[in-house]
Amino acid sequence: MSTAQDARERREELVRARGRLVHEPPGTGRGAVPVRDVIRASWTRSLRSVDDDLAAAPLADESATAATWDASPLRRAVDVLGDELRRVADDGDLVVAVTDPAARILWTCGGRVMRDRAARVNFVAGGRWDESSVGTNALDLALRVRAPATVWAAEHYAPAVQGWVCWAAPVLDPTGLPLGVLDLSTTWERSHPLGMTTARALAALLTREVAASAAARPVASGPRAxxxxxxxxxxxxxxxxxxxxxxxxxxxxxxxxxxxxxxxxxxxxxxxxxxxxxxxxxxxxxxxxxxxxxxxxxxxxxxxxxxxxxTDVELVRRRLAAHDAAGAVEAWGGAVLGGVGGTDSPTLRRLEAELAAGVRAAVLSAGERTTALRYGQLRDADPLVVGDLLGRRDGSDHGAPTNLRPTPRP
The missing domain is CATH 1.10.10.10 (Winged helix-like DNA-binding domain superfamily/Winged helix DNA-binding domain)
Known part of the structure; x- marks a missing residue:
């Protein structure tokens, strides 16, 4: 932008162009100002999924975000380069963000002014800045095109960030796949020709640190498992x-x-x-x-x-096939992914039902009080099975009770 007045006029033109896209029927809007093809295409996609009055990005689950950050190679790289990133943020009154491959922010730091602005729109750890959540933005665009990207002022789809300029560049793993992006953001009035150069350089430093960390990791001897x-x-x-x-x-x-x-x-x-x-x-x-x-x-x-x-799934299946009820109970343990709150996957839910029914039937068929007691100690055991077996006077009747039904999952 040659002057502040030129920048202001360009921003107003972009606001009008986006308004025509949102509010006017297709084919209208003669004399529309030129908008970059990549931005216009993103606006069109955003129109289908993002509310026009979106005020802030949605937030992902806090514990899941923290677990992803703890496990990410990017965390080790940011630990090494954190002082440099904070210096850039403070000196330029920028907010610096690092994301995962789905444009979810994992880490940020910011200068005083931008830190407050970022918090208001959830440009913070856990903020979901994928295009389908917030519309056109540089974080998603850099991941989508696998190259550095700038989104300036009202090129952003969401009005809440149309006062921003963002420069983002991918951070790569040693195989060349994106681990996420490094993003620098500030107000559009502070847009600087070196913004993208700085974002590229910092992303390259993070990529180099990820590679160095991977190379330094000891390689396990013998076959991997x-x-x-x-x-x-x-x-x-x-x-x-x-x-x-x-x-x-x-x-x-x-x-x-x-x-x-x-x-x-x-x-x-x-x-x-x-x-x-x-x-x-x-x-x-x-x-x-x-x-x-x-x-x-x-x-x-x-x-x-x-x-x-x-997997323990294979072990349960083998023991069921061998009619080893006691062994199947010991290997079973309960619901699929029960330790992290269960699963939403339809395939894994069917697997869960299959294994629960198989173990239940094996315990009934065996008719062994010890196995029934061990089965009854498990969180997802069917209490009707345990009650039936422990209530028998002898072990001659190994058939399932006719009123047996699966215990509803809590």
Missing amino acids: LHLDLLGTCRCVLDGEHLRLTRRQLEVLALLALSPGGLSADALHDALYGDAPVSRSTLKAEVSHLRTLLRGGVGSRPYRLLLPVS
């Missing part, structure tokens, strides 16, 4: 190291572990989300982050695990 406990208490162990995963990451990992032949993108999306309106890009971001956590252990086309994996 992954173990998952999915029933009741949840646990993911890679080469003896416990990984902290979010519930969604555990769901993706469980579906891949239970599909050794792999799953297409569409099949994995259906298995994970069912009919929920979740974009394919959200799934790609989840898989990308999981691939990083597993150190490249997830393949694509189809999505599949590239390392040996064992």
Whole structure:
């Protein structure tokens, strides 16, 4: 922008152009001001999913965001470069943000003025700045085009941030996939020609630090192996190291572990989300982050695990097949992902019903009081089964009671 007056006029033109898109029928609006193709396309998508009066970004679950940040390679990089990022924020009165691959903010720091403005629109840790949540913005755009992106003033779709200018650049893992973006934001009046140059440089420093950290990580000797406990208490162990995963990451990992032949993108999306309106890009971001956590252990086309994996689900199935009721009870543990609040995946819910019914039937068939008592100690056990077996006078009747029904899940 050549002068402050030129910038002000350009912003007003963009406000009018966006207003025509939102409020006028298609095909009207002669003499519309030029709008970048990438911005116009984003406005059109945003029109279908974002309220025109959106005041702030939605916030993701706080504990899930914290767990993702704790497990992310970006955290180690930010720990190393944090002083530099804070200096940039303070000197330029900017807000600096680092996101995950789905444009959810994981970490921020800011100068005094911008820190307050950022809090008002949820430009904070947990803020969801994907296009479908808040409309056109630089964080999502940089991830979408996999290149640095600027969104200036009223190029933003949401009026709440049309007074901002944002510069974002992807931060990459050692395989070249985006871990998220580094974003610098301030008011449009403070727009500076070096804003994008600075964002690029800081993103490059973070990318370099991620690579250095990965190279310094000791490589396990012998074959790599992954173990998952999915029933009741949840646990993911890679080469003896416990990984902290979010519930969604555990769901993706469980579906891949239970599909050794792999799953297409569409099949994995259906298995994970069912009919929920979740974009394919959200799934790609989840898989990308999981691939990083597993150190490249997830393949694509189809999505599949590239390392040996064992699960407690397999163990329960083997013991049921061997008619080992006591062993099946010990291996079962309860609901799928019960330790993190259960699962929304339709495929995993069907798996949960299958295993619960199988263990229930095995306990009834065995008719053993000791097995029934152990089964009754489990959180998701069916109390009718335990009551029936412990109420018998002898062990001759091993048939299931006719009034037996599954216990409703709390």
